[in-house]
Amino acid sequence: MLEAMRANPSDLAVRVRGLRKVYxxxxxxxxxxxDIARGETFALLGPNGAGKSTTVEILEGYRHRTGxxxxxxxxxxxxxxxxxxxxxxxxxxxxxxxxxxxxxxxxSHFARFYPNPRKVGxxxxxxxxxxxxxxxxxxxxxxxxxxxxxxxAIVGRPELLFLDEPTTGFDPEARHEFWGLIEELKSEGTTxxxxxxxxxxxxxxxxxxxxxxxxxxxxxxxxxxxxxxEARIPLVRWYDEAGVRREERxxxxxxxxxxxxxxxxxxxELEVIRPSLEDVYLGLVHAAGSPSPAPESxxxxxxx
Amino acid sequence: MSILSHGxxxxxxxxxxxFRSPDSVFFTFLFPMLMLGIFAAAFSSRGDIGLGPGSSDHxxxxxxxxxxxxxxxxxxxxxxxxxxxxxGEKGDGTLKRLGGTPLSxxxxxxxxxxxxxxxxxxxxxxxxxxxxxxFGVSLPRAWSAWGTFAWxxxxxxxxxxxxxxxxxxxxxxxxxxTAVVVPIVLVLQFxxxxxxxxxxxxxxxxxxxxxxxxxxxxxxxxxxxxxxxxKVLEQNGTWDxxxxxxxxxxxxxxxLVISRLTFRWIRQDA
Numbered sequence: 001m002l003e004a005m006r007a008n009p010s011d012l013a014v015r016v017r018g019l020r021k022v023y024x025x026x027x028x029x030x031x032x033x034x035d036i037a038r039g040e041t042f043a044l045l046g047p048n049g050a051g052k053s054t055t056v057e058i059l060e061g062y063r064h065r066t067g068x069x070x071x072x073x074x075x076x077x078x079x080x081x082x083x084x085x086x087x088x089x090x091x092x093x094x095x096x097x098x099x100x101x102x103x104x105x106x107x108s109h110f111a112r113f114y115p116n117p118r119k120v121g122x123x124x125x126x127x128x129x130x131x132x133x134x135x136x137x138x139x140x141x142x143x144x145x146x147x148x149x150x151x152x153a154i155v156g157r158p159e160l161l162f163l164d165e166p167t168t169g170f171d172p173e174a175r176h177e178f179w180g181l182i183e184e185l186k187s188e189g190t191t192x193x194x195x196x197x198x199x200x201x202x203x204x205x206x207x208x209x210x211x212x213x214x215x216x217x218x219x220x221x222x223x224x225x226x227x228x229x230e231a232r233i234p235l236v237r238w239y240d241e242a243g244v245r246r247e248e249r250x251x252x253x254x255x256x257x258x259x260x261x262x263x264x265x266x267x268x269e270l271e272v273i274r275p276s277l278e279d280v281y282l283g284l285v286h287a288a289g290s291p292s293p294a295p296e297s298x299x300x301x302x303x304x
Numbered sequence: 305m306s307i308l309s310h311g312x313x314x315x316x317x318x319x320x321x322x323f324r325s326p327d328s329v330f331f332t333f334l335f336p337m338l339m340l341g342i343f344a345a346a347f348s349s350r351g352d353i354g355l356g357p358g359s360s361d362h363x364x365x366x367x368x369x370x371x372x373x374x375x376x377x378x379x380x381x382x383x384x385x386x387x388x389x390x391x392g393e394k395g396d397g398t399l400k401r402l403g404g405t406p407l408s409x410x411x412x413x414x415x416x417x418x419x420x421x422x423x424x425x426x427x428x429x430x431x432x433x434x435x436x437x438x439f440g441v442s443l444p445r446a447w448s449a450w451g452t453f454a455w456x457x458x459x460x461x462x463x464x465x466x467x468x469x470x471x472x473x474x475x476x477x478x479x480x481x482t483a484v485v486v487p488i489v490l491v492l493q494f495x496x497x498x499x500x501x502x503x504x505x506x507x508x509x510x511x512x513x514x515x516x517x518x519x520x521x522x523x524x525x526x527x528x529x530x531x532x533x534x535k536v537l538e539q540n541g542t543w544d545x546x547x548x549x550x551x552x553x554x555x556x557x558x559x560l561v562i563s564r565l566t567f568r569w570i571r572q573d574a
Contacts, residue, residue: 060404062570082406090404094397100324101317109317113310113407156405 010074013038013160013191014059019068021054021215028054030215031068036208038159041182041192043206043223045199047285051215052195053093053164059193060090060162073160086114089158089190091149093165099138103129103148106137107155114156127151127181143174147181154185161185163194167201179204199277211281213288227280234274236260238267307408314407314415319422328389332380333427336373337434339499343369344439353501361533366439371525372498374428378457379489379518381424382464386416387471387485394570395478403569413469413563420465428457441529449528452545456524459552463517466559473566492518497526503537510539517555524548 014036021029029051036042046052057063058070061077061084070077075084098106104120111117124133127147132140137148146166153161163182167175175198182205186192196202202209203223210220219226236256237247241264250256253272260267275283322328344366354362393399402412435441444450471488475481493499495509496518502510513519526534527543535543 062400062403082408085404086406088404090401092397092400092404098321098398100321105317105320109313110405112313113405152401 011038012036012071013040013073014042014193015069015071016055016059017069019055019058019070020066021051021058021063022066027215029058029065032212032215032217034210034217034220036191036193038191039189040207041186041194041205043202043209044193044195044212045197045202045209045281046212050212052212055212056162056164056193056195060088061085083115086156087159089153089156089161091153091161091163091166093168099136102134102136103140103151104133106148107151110152111155116157117155118157120155123151123155126154126184128177143170143178146170146178150178150181154190158190160191160193163192163196165196166194167196167198175201199281203277211284213285216288218288219284223277226277227284231280231283232275234272237269237271237273238264239269240264240267243268307411308414310407310411311414311418314411315418315422318415318419322385322419322423328385332385333423335380336377336427337431339376340366340369340373340431340435340439343499355533355536359533361531363530363534364439364441366435367441367529368501370431370435370441371529372522373431374457374525374529375460375496375518375522376493376498377427377431378424378460378464378521379492381420381427382461382466383468383471384485384489385423386420386465386468387474388481390416390469390472391475391481391485392478394472395481400570409567409569416469417462417465420461420468424457424461444528452524453528456521456528456548456552459549459556460517460521460524463552463556463559464521466556466563467517470559470562470566473562492516495519497522514539514551517552520548520551 012035014034016032016034019029019032019034020027032051032055034042034055044052044056054063058065059072059077061072061080064078072080073084073087077084101109103124107120107123111120124130127150129140129144129147129151132144137145140148150163150166153163166182167178170178179201182192182194186205192205194202194205206223208221209223209226210217211226212218233249233251234253235247235249236253237245238260240246248256257270257272260270273279322333344364347365350365352362352364353368390399432443436443471485472481475484492513495505495513496502496516497505497513498518502513502519502522505513510519523538523543524545526538527545527548535541538544
């Protein structure tokens, strides 16, 4: 798939080279290269203030970049026109307050902006809000309002859908239902750029992912290969006779455990750990020496 | 063409939202009617307002305050309501969401302008009906008076709406919007002859008010609804309708330029 992408750039939904964004003397985005193929779901991970939102907002056309090349659906967002926006769907981090309109009114209104919108009734059904269709949005629960956000983003039949931390604040059941909805969109061929703090979400939805730390993309690849094979070598952990915690990485953990048993009898608090995506991710972020994120996150929050 | 048709769709959408927000309905739509009622009730025992001995021109208290309340309604529906509303939409993410859709900013503003017209016309009609039916104010019969009413209303409304859009850039957050906008609008109403008789104000205050548009809207409305003899109470002893038009057009252009220069879907970064 990657080879095919390189061969034909028109198959790319997003192409970014050397992207930079400077706020004052802070490099919020510091040289990012990124390719997202059409039909692909790409998960962008990273701590708060790492430059995720800034990067995504540049791709969405909300912010101007300081340097680098950006092409989204073949167009430079900095010079994009309204017909380009008609091809995007954007689910923002925060929800706009349009509480005085009903779900159906809001969707019918937004559908008018697009040249080839989906049927409002179908969109309402797709996000599972049939029973709330004539309820004012202000009276819905947080999870239901988030579904309205998604409905508004997909009513224009977007080629590329941006999802910025879509399930923050969801209960587990709502999150699983939401994932089902996104998977349906994936199966229809929609390209999706997802930013999230939840690694299980990235693993469930993402074909590929990338980790941004300190404005740089420090790892890109298939989610189950992020961080490389080495980061996934199982870990054996135990306490030795002196009560000191020991750990060792080994491809053959069972063998090591048998050996330990022979030497120590039953080792105290013996564990064999297969690094989860979360372990791999945290390892990556720590190794990159995640710089103090506070000033940047302040910068990022303020304009949003 | 879609810019225009989207603007029409926005007008319907905006108007619906306006009448579903109780505080905007009260503070900008019904407020002038309430004030007219209060003034009429408070001062009517003093009898009609006249020009003094030697003149037969006189008008009831409600009749005297009606033009001022019409002018205040135009200002509230335009400046106060739009400035607070748009600053709020900037703060709560509504504008950012619209900025991510193919909606043209021009359609967005046509929708705001359309809503101000719809609510302004309803408000003026209601004010005239209340004044006529509840307080017995007789309305002008001459077509020429209604012609003047129409252009002062249209020009005043467009100017107020554009100034409201321009002013929406001033509050730094949606929470401070009311605190920033309401005092400006309130002071203007006091110095421009809405609550206080303009002819009673000191000359310096009249001159100050003459820089701002509300005084001219109010003066235009007085020319429509007060007996012609009352023009002697105006600053130059005439209705000065030419200057009403000039000052409103000047403020319209100012509002248009500031709106054009300051409007962004989101607060911009460096």
